[in-house]
Amino acid sequence: MHDDPPTREELWERRTELPLFYASLLFITGYAVRVLAPRSEHLWRDGAGLVVLLTWLCFIGDYGVRLVLSGGRPLRFVRRHWLDTLIVVLPTLRPLRMVKVHDAIQARRERPRRGLYQRVIMYAGLSAVLLGFSGALGVYHQEHQDPHSSIRTFGDAVWWVCETLTTVGYGDVTPVTPVGRLIAVGLMVCGLALLGAVTGSFSSWLIQVFRQEDEEEPPGNRSSPEAP
Amino acid sequence: MHDDPPTREELWERRTELPLFYASLLFITGYAVRVLAPRSEHLWRDGAGLVVLLTWLCFIGDYGVRLVLSGGRPLRFVRRHWLDTLIVVLPTLRPLRMVKVHDAIQARRERPRRGLYQRVIMYAGLSAVLLGFSGALGVYHQEHQDPHSSIRTFGDAVWWVCETLTTVGYGDVTPVTPVGRLIAVGLMVCGLALLGAVTGSFSSWLIQVFRQEDEEEPPGNRSSPEAP
Amino acid sequence: MHDDPPTREELWERRTELPLFYASLLFITGYAVRVLAPRSEHLWRDGAGLVVLLTWLCFIGDYGVRLVLSGGRPLRFVRRHWLDTLIVVLPTLRPLRMVKVHDAIQARRERPRRGLYQRVIMYAGLSAVLLGFSGALGVYHQEHQDPHSSIRTFGDAVWWVCETLTTVGYGDVTPVTPVGRLIAVGLMVCGLALLGAVTGSFSSWLIQVFRQEDEEEPPGNRSSPEAP
Amino acid sequence: MHDDPPTREELWERRTELPLFYASLLFITGYAVRVLAPRSEHLWRDGAGLVVLLTWLCFIGDYGVRLVLSGGRPLRFVRRHWLDTLIVVLPTLRPLRMVKVHDAIQARRERPRRGLYQRVIMYAGLSAVLLGFSGALGVYHQEHQDPHSSIRTFGDAVWWVCETLTTVGYGDVTPVTPVGRLIAVGLMVCGLALLGAVTGSFSSWLIQVFRQEDEEEPPGNRSSPEAP
Numbered sequence: 001m002h003d004d005p006p007t008r009e010e011l012w013e014r015r016t017e018l019p020l021f022y023a024s025l026l027f028i029t030g031y032a033v034r035v036l037a038p039r040s041e042h043l044w045r046d047g048a049g050l051v052v053l054l055t056w057l058c059f060i061g062d063y064g065v066r067l068v069l070s071g072g073r074p075l076r077f078v079r080r081h082w083l084d085t086l087i088v089v090l091p092t093l094r095p096l097r098m099v100k101v102h103d104a105i106q107a108r109r110e111r112p113r114r115g116l117y118q119r120v121i122m123y124a125g126l127s128a129v130l131l132g133f134s135g136a137l138g139v140y141h142q143e144h145q146d147p148h149s150s151i152r153t154f155g156d157a158v159w160w161v162c163e164t165l166t167t168v169g170y171g172d173v174t175p176v177t178p179v180g181r182l183i184a185v186g187l188m189v190c191g192l193a194l195l196g197a198v199t200g201s202f203s204s205w206l207i208q209v210f211r212q213e214d215e216e217e218p219p220g221n222r223s224s225p226e227a228p
Numbered sequence: 229m230h231d232d233p234p235t236r237e238e239l240w241e242r243r244t245e246l247p248l249f250y251a252s253l254l255f256i257t258g259y260a261v262r263v264l265a266p267r268s269e270h271l272w273r274d275g276a277g278l279v280v281l282l283t284w285l286c287f288i289g290d291y292g293v294r295l296v297l298s299g300g301r302p303l304r305f306v307r308r309h310w311l312d313t314l315i316v317v318l319p320t321l322r323p324l325r326m327v328k329v330h331d332a333i334q335a336r337r338e339r340p341r342r343g344l345y346q347r348v349i350m351y352a353g354l355s356a357v358l359l360g361f362s363g364a365l366g367v368y369h370q371e372h373q374d375p376h377s378s379i380r381t382f383g384d385a386v387w388w389v390c391e392t393l394t395t396v397g398y399g400d401v402t403p404v405t406p407v408g409r410l411i412a413v414g415l416m417v418c419g420l421a422l423l424g425a426v427t428g429s430f431s432s433w434l435i436q437v438f439r440q441e442d443e444e445e446p447p448g449n450r451s452s453p454e455a456p
Numbered sequence: 457m458h459d460d461p462p463t464r465e466e467l468w469e470r471r472t473e474l475p476l477f478y479a480s481l482l483f484i485t486g487y488a489v490r491v492l493a494p495r496s497e498h499l500w501r502d503g504a505g506l507v508v509l510l511t512w513l514c515f516i517g518d519y520g521v522r523l524v525l526s527g528g529r530p531l532r533f534v535r536r537h538w539l540d541t542l543i544v545v546l547p548t549l550r551p552l553r554m555v556k557v558h559d560a561i562q563a564r565r566e567r568p569r570r571g572l573y574q575r576v577i578m579y580a581g582l583s584a585v586l587l588g589f590s591g592a593l594g595v596y597h598q599e600h601q602d603p604h605s606s607i608r609t610f611g612d613a614v615w616w617v618c619e620t621l622t623t624v625g626y627g628d629v630t631p632v633t634p635v636g637r638l639i640a641v642g643l644m645v646c647g648l649a650l651l652g653a654v655t656g657s658f659s660s661w662l663i664q665v666f667r668q669e670d671e672e673e674p675p676g677n678r679s680s681p682e683a684p
Numbered sequence: 685m686h687d688d689p690p691t692r693e694e695l696w697e698r699r700t701e702l703p704l705f706y707a708s709l710l711f712i713t714g715y716a717v718r719v720l721a722p723r724s725e726h727l728w729r730d731g732a733g734l735v736v737l738l739t740w741l742c743f744i745g746d747y748g749v750r751l752v753l754s755g756g757r758p759l760r761f762v763r764r765h766w767l768d769t770l771i772v773v774l775p776t777l778r779p780l781r782m783v784k785v786h787d788a789i790q791a792r793r794e795r796p797r798r799g800l801y802q803r804v805i806m807y808a809g810l811s812a813v814l815l816g817f818s819g820a821l822g823v824y825h826q827e828h829q830d831p832h833s834s835i836r837t838f839g840d841a842v843w844w845v846c847e848t849l850t851t852v853g854y855g856d857v858t859p860v861t862p863v864g865r866l867i868a869v870g871l872m873v874c875g876l877a878l879l880g881a882v883t884g885s886f887s888s889w890l891i892q893v894f895r896q897e898d899e900e901e902p903p904g905n906r907s908s909p910e911a912p
Contacts, residue, residue, distance in 0.1 A: 011829055093732050120434055166872040168848055170855030171398030171627060172302050181387050188394040196427030199880030204435075206881050207888075214387055348662055392624055399626030399855060409615050416622040424655030425662050432663075576890055613745030620852055627854030637843050644850040653890050660891075 009069040016062055017097075024094030027055040028133070033094070056091055063088045092134040096126060110183045117205035124197040128165055132193070135187040136161045142180040149176050165191035191193060231314040235360070237297040244290055245325075255283040256361070259320070264382060265366045284319055291316045299410030320362040321427040324354060345433035356393055363415040364389045377404050393419035465525040472518055473553075480550030483511040484589070487548070491593045491609060512547055519544045548590040552582060573661035580653040584621055587650070591643040592617045598636040605632050621647035693753040700746055701785060708778030711739040712817070715776070719821045720838060740775055747772045776818040780810060801889035808881040812849055815878070818872040820845040826864040833860050849875035 006014070030051035037044045063084060070077045078085050087094050097120060140157035142147040150173040151157050162171045164187055175181050235262045258279035265272045298305045306313050315322050327350060354370050368385035371377040378401040384402060392415055401408050433437070462470070486507035493500045496584050519540060526533045533539050543550050555578060596613035599605040606629040607613050616629045620643055688697070716737035721728045747768060754761045762769050771778050782805060824841035827833040834857045835841050844857045848871055859865050 011359060116438055120431075120438055123438075124434065133702050145340065155862065155865075158871075162865075162869045162872060163853065166851060167394060167396050167623070168851050168872055169396035169398045169625065170851035170853045170858045171400050172858045174398045174400045174857050178383065181383075185387075185390045188390060188396055192394050192423060193427055193430045195876060197431040199877055200428065200431035200884065201435065202877045203804075203881040203884035206808065207800060207885065210800055210803055210807075284619060344663060344666055347664055348659075352662065354666075366684050395622060395851070397619065397624035397626045397853065399628050402626045402628045406611065409611075413615075413618045416618060416624055420622050421655055421658045425659040429660035429663065432476065572891060572894055575894055576887075579894075580890065598779060623852050625847065625851060625852035625854045627856050630854045631854045634839065637839075641843075641846045644846060644852055648850050649883055649886045653887040656884065656887035657891065 006067075009066060012066060012069055019097050020062060020094070021059065023055045023058050024091060024097075026051055027091050027094065028065075028130075030055065033136060035141045059088055059094065067115040073077070090131075090134070092130050093127060095130060096123060099126060117124060117201040117208065121198050121205070122202070124194045128191060128194040129188065132158075132161045132165055133192055135164075135183055138183045139175055139180050140161050142177050142183065143175050146177050146180075149180075151176060151180075161187065164188060167192065167195075173176070186225060234294060234298075235292060238320075240294060240297055248286065248290055248322070249326050251283045251286050252319060252325075254279055255287075255319050255322070258283065259362070260365060263369045283376060287316055287319050287322065318359075318362070320358050321355060323358060324351060327354060345429040345436065349426050349430040349433070352422045352429070356419060356422045356426070359388045359415065359418055360386075360393055363392075363411055367403055367408050368412045370405050372404050372412065374405050374408075377408075378402060378418075389415065393423060395420065465522060468522060468525055475478050476514065477554050479511045480547060480553075481516050482507055483550070486511065487590070487622045488593060491597045515544055515547050515550065518654070539604075546587075548586050548591070549583060551586060552579060555579060555582060556630075573657040573664065576657040577654050577661070580650045580657070584647060584650045584654070587643065587646050588621055589672060591620075591639055595631055595636050595637045598633050598639065599631050602633050602636075605636075606630060607636075614652060619645065621651060623648065623651075661681075688801070691753075693750060694755055696750060700750055701781075704742065705782050707739045707742050708775060709780075710735055711743075711775050711778070715818070719825045743772055743775050743778065759842060761904075770907070774815075776814050777811060779814060780807065783807060801885040801892065804885040805882050808878045808885070808909060812875060812878040812882070815871065815874055816842075816845045816849055819848075819867055822825070822867045823859055823864050826861050826867070827859055830861050830864075833864075834858060835864075842908065845871065848872060849879060851876065 021044055030048040032050035032053060034045055034128065039045075066081075067077055083093075083096060083100065087097065121190070136157040137155065139160065140151060140154050141156070143151040144153070151160060156173050160175075163170050164184065167188075175184050236271075258276040261276035262280060264271055265276065267273075281391060294309075295305055295314070311321075311324060311328065314327065364382065364385040367388065368382050371379040371385070372381070378403060379388060383403050391398055392412065395416075403412050486504040489504035490501055490508060493504065495501075514646070522537075522540070523530055523533055539552060539556065540550075543553065592610065592613040595616065596607060596610050599607040600609070607616060612629050616631075619626050620640065623644075631640050713813055714732040717732035718729055718736060721732065727882075742829050750760060750765075750768070767777075767780060767784065771781065796843075808910060820838065820841040821845065824835060824838050827835040827841070828837070847854055848868065852910075859868050
């Protein structure tokens with residue numbers, strides 16, 4: 001009885017997991033090519049745009065199929081699969097799901113509670129990296145042709161993203177176009193929340209490590225007075 | 229016995245809730261019109277100023293009536309209704325009360341403990357948005373006519389508020405007038421506290437979600453070794 | 457038996473409390489006059505310097521007397537009275553002790569656990585204000601005569617302190633002299649720790665308030681289904 | 685039975701502890717000399733480079749010997765001795781081990797749980813200082829000869845590190861070379877995590893201190909009403 005046959009939803013997830021992971025890599029590559037290719041390379045740019053569109057449709061289709069297979073109650077599905085819902089809106093976050101699958105495999109073998117903080121750090125950190133990369137592409141796309149902009153190269157955009165996500169904010173390079181600033185605000189808010197989660201979890205993890213070291217102290221060090 | 233007739237205070241609250249919510253929207257709109265209307269539009273500016281004044285008087289009046297209806301002990305009233313006291317001083321925060329009423333309705337139907345962190349995030353986030361909007365209006369009002377100022381448009385002011393509340397602080401636009409800087413300091417301190425609360429709660433919520441996923445693990449994944 | 461006669465240490469503390477509080481106000485005023493008075497006002501500057509010196513000697517003397525009265529074991533005294541030790545080094549923090557005395561009086565009347573987070577916020581916030589004021593005076597003293605400095609008035613120095621303590625850091629005014637930068641680094645580190653404590657406590661307090669509101673929910677709202 | 689003879693691993697650690705601590709000081713000094721010595725001083729620069737290389741080899745050798753002595757299972761060794769693994773990669777962090785040894789000696793004499801937060805603050809703070817010093821040397825090395833750079837002296841680099849680690853980020857001095865910016869990003873991320881840990885622990889410690897003071901309240905203050 002404990003070895004239930006997998007539901008149709010689980011079967012679908014198992015079969016689509018790997019193809020969709022590759023699709024997400026394609027999506028990110030396509031987006032990067034679309035933005036970073038010079039204006040004259042029409043073929044590359046159009047092809048990349050098509051790839052982005054097609055892979056996005058894959059994600060939306062997958063979400064729809066699973067919503068149907070789960071059998072009604074869409075609100076519950078959305079709440080239970082909040083990560084998947086987010087991925088449909090921002091497909092650059094798709095690689096996060098890979099971490100989740102890896103976690104699930106680990107959880108089947110090890111005890112599940114181990115490394116709660118590490119997993120939060122990994123998730124939040126990876127989200128920050130993926131969001132930061134998307135943000136750098138988006139801001140570069142908006143800014144690099146504006147005459148007043150200080151973001152000239154993609155390297156500048158990456159540097160700007162790093163100083164923004166960590167809230168350092170030197171201000172040596174800043175967006176000036178309205179859309180660039182809109183992306184920047186989104187990035188600031190997400191970065192604040194995600195890196196706050198990383199920082200908080202790191203702090204909690206550090207305290208946990210120190211506490212464990214106290215308890216794991218080899219008995220030879222302390223047990224002397226208790227020995228007969 | 230369990231179905232107490234509502235007290236006079238509760239009756240007053242029920243009847244004034246919706247009118248006062250609309251009054252708060254009027255207040256914010258009036259304040260925005262007052263600040264953003266061009267100098268030449270005397271009629272608009274004076275009318276908006278009047279609306280701000282009248283709605284403010286409504287809030288003060290409502291607070292006074294409820295203080296009287298609560299029957300003595302003003303200090304206890306102020307402490308118990310700290311949000312309302314704050315709203316009398318800063319009426320732009322009034323929409324927060326709507327969230328509270330919505331919460332109370334939800335609490336009557338669901339179990340009250342659910343979503344503690346989400347509610348803190350929602351409250352603190354909404355406060356930050358409302359304070360930020362008021363701050364942007366105030367700083368724009370003070371700065372946009374100063375010859376040395378870098379805040380020229382309302383868009384600049386909003387961008388400045390976003391980089392201030394998230395403590396990024398590029399410094400590409402900064403207030404230079406004394407009153408503008410005073411508003412800025414107030415915004416920094418509130419922003420630090422509110423966004424710290426958002427960040428901290430988000431971090432706690434994320435850890436909670438991960439912990440729950442550990443516990444909600446479908447039994448088919450782990451129970452095999454325990455099965456007979 | 458419960459009404460022990462006060463020890464000699466306690467008697468000394470009771471008698472010196474108020475005079476030393478006034479001395480601390482004198483110290484801060486003297487320091488401010490010393491820094492802010494124009495160069496030509498020799499009399500004011502010298503007088504203020506003397507006041508600073510004398511009040512500082514009072515604090516050192518008080519600390520010495522109490523160390524002796526406590527009867528040996530200086531290390532334990534230093535650890536137990538960490539706030540007093542800090543005050544001897546940085547007498548601008550002295551007003552913090554007043555808060556402590558006030559707390560102790562409150563603790564005798566009310567239940568002591570109440571308002572843990574509020575007290576941390578109050579202490580850390582007041583420390584930040586006192587440190588910030590001292591830092592603004594110190595940086596203004598170092599910077600306002602340097603030809604490359606952007607800190608020209610005391611108002612600039614206060615504005616700089618605010619953006620530094622909240623880690624916003626626009627960079628529109630920054631110290632350029634070595635001593636000014638040294639004070640700035642001290643301020644950054646203290647500000648980070650103190651405002652981190654304020655933010656963290658505010659966040660915890662907010663969560664506590666929300667949790668209490670859940671529990672204080674008037675019974676008429678929820679008990680209906682449980683009623684007979 | 686409680687007085688086990690030390691294992692070969694423990695004997696090795698005891699004998700190498702002090703020499704390796706001196707080696708780490710040599711490493712840091714050598715690195716500093718290598719970077720700060722003027723270009724013309726070939727002898728000093730080459731000697732310092734040699735010292736850096738030799739001491740680094742010592743650390744790698746020590747790690748290898750202990751890995752072998754621990755008897756197999758390298759993965760468990762790496763996880764258990766995570767600090768040592770980090771030190772092999774970044775030898776400037778070596779002095780952290782001294783703190784650990786000191787802690788271990790303290791733990792043998794006192795009760796081990798005391799001062800959890802203080803130790804986290806000390807570790808994370810010392811790591812931040814050591815990383816910051818290395819980062820200042822590295823960035824100075826990369827930047828001070830670039831014509832567009834604003835980091836001209838080692839003092840500028842230290843000032844830049846301080847405003848970066850605390851996330852203030854004035855932007856008056858910023859790296860412009862790609863390698864300088866890479867070091868900066870590493871520093872921002874580490875700084876955020878480490879100072880977040882310092883801030884969080886300081887906040888927790890402060891709350892703990894306040895809570896303890898409540899409990900340590902002298903009984904004469906409160907027990908009166910309970911007395912017969």
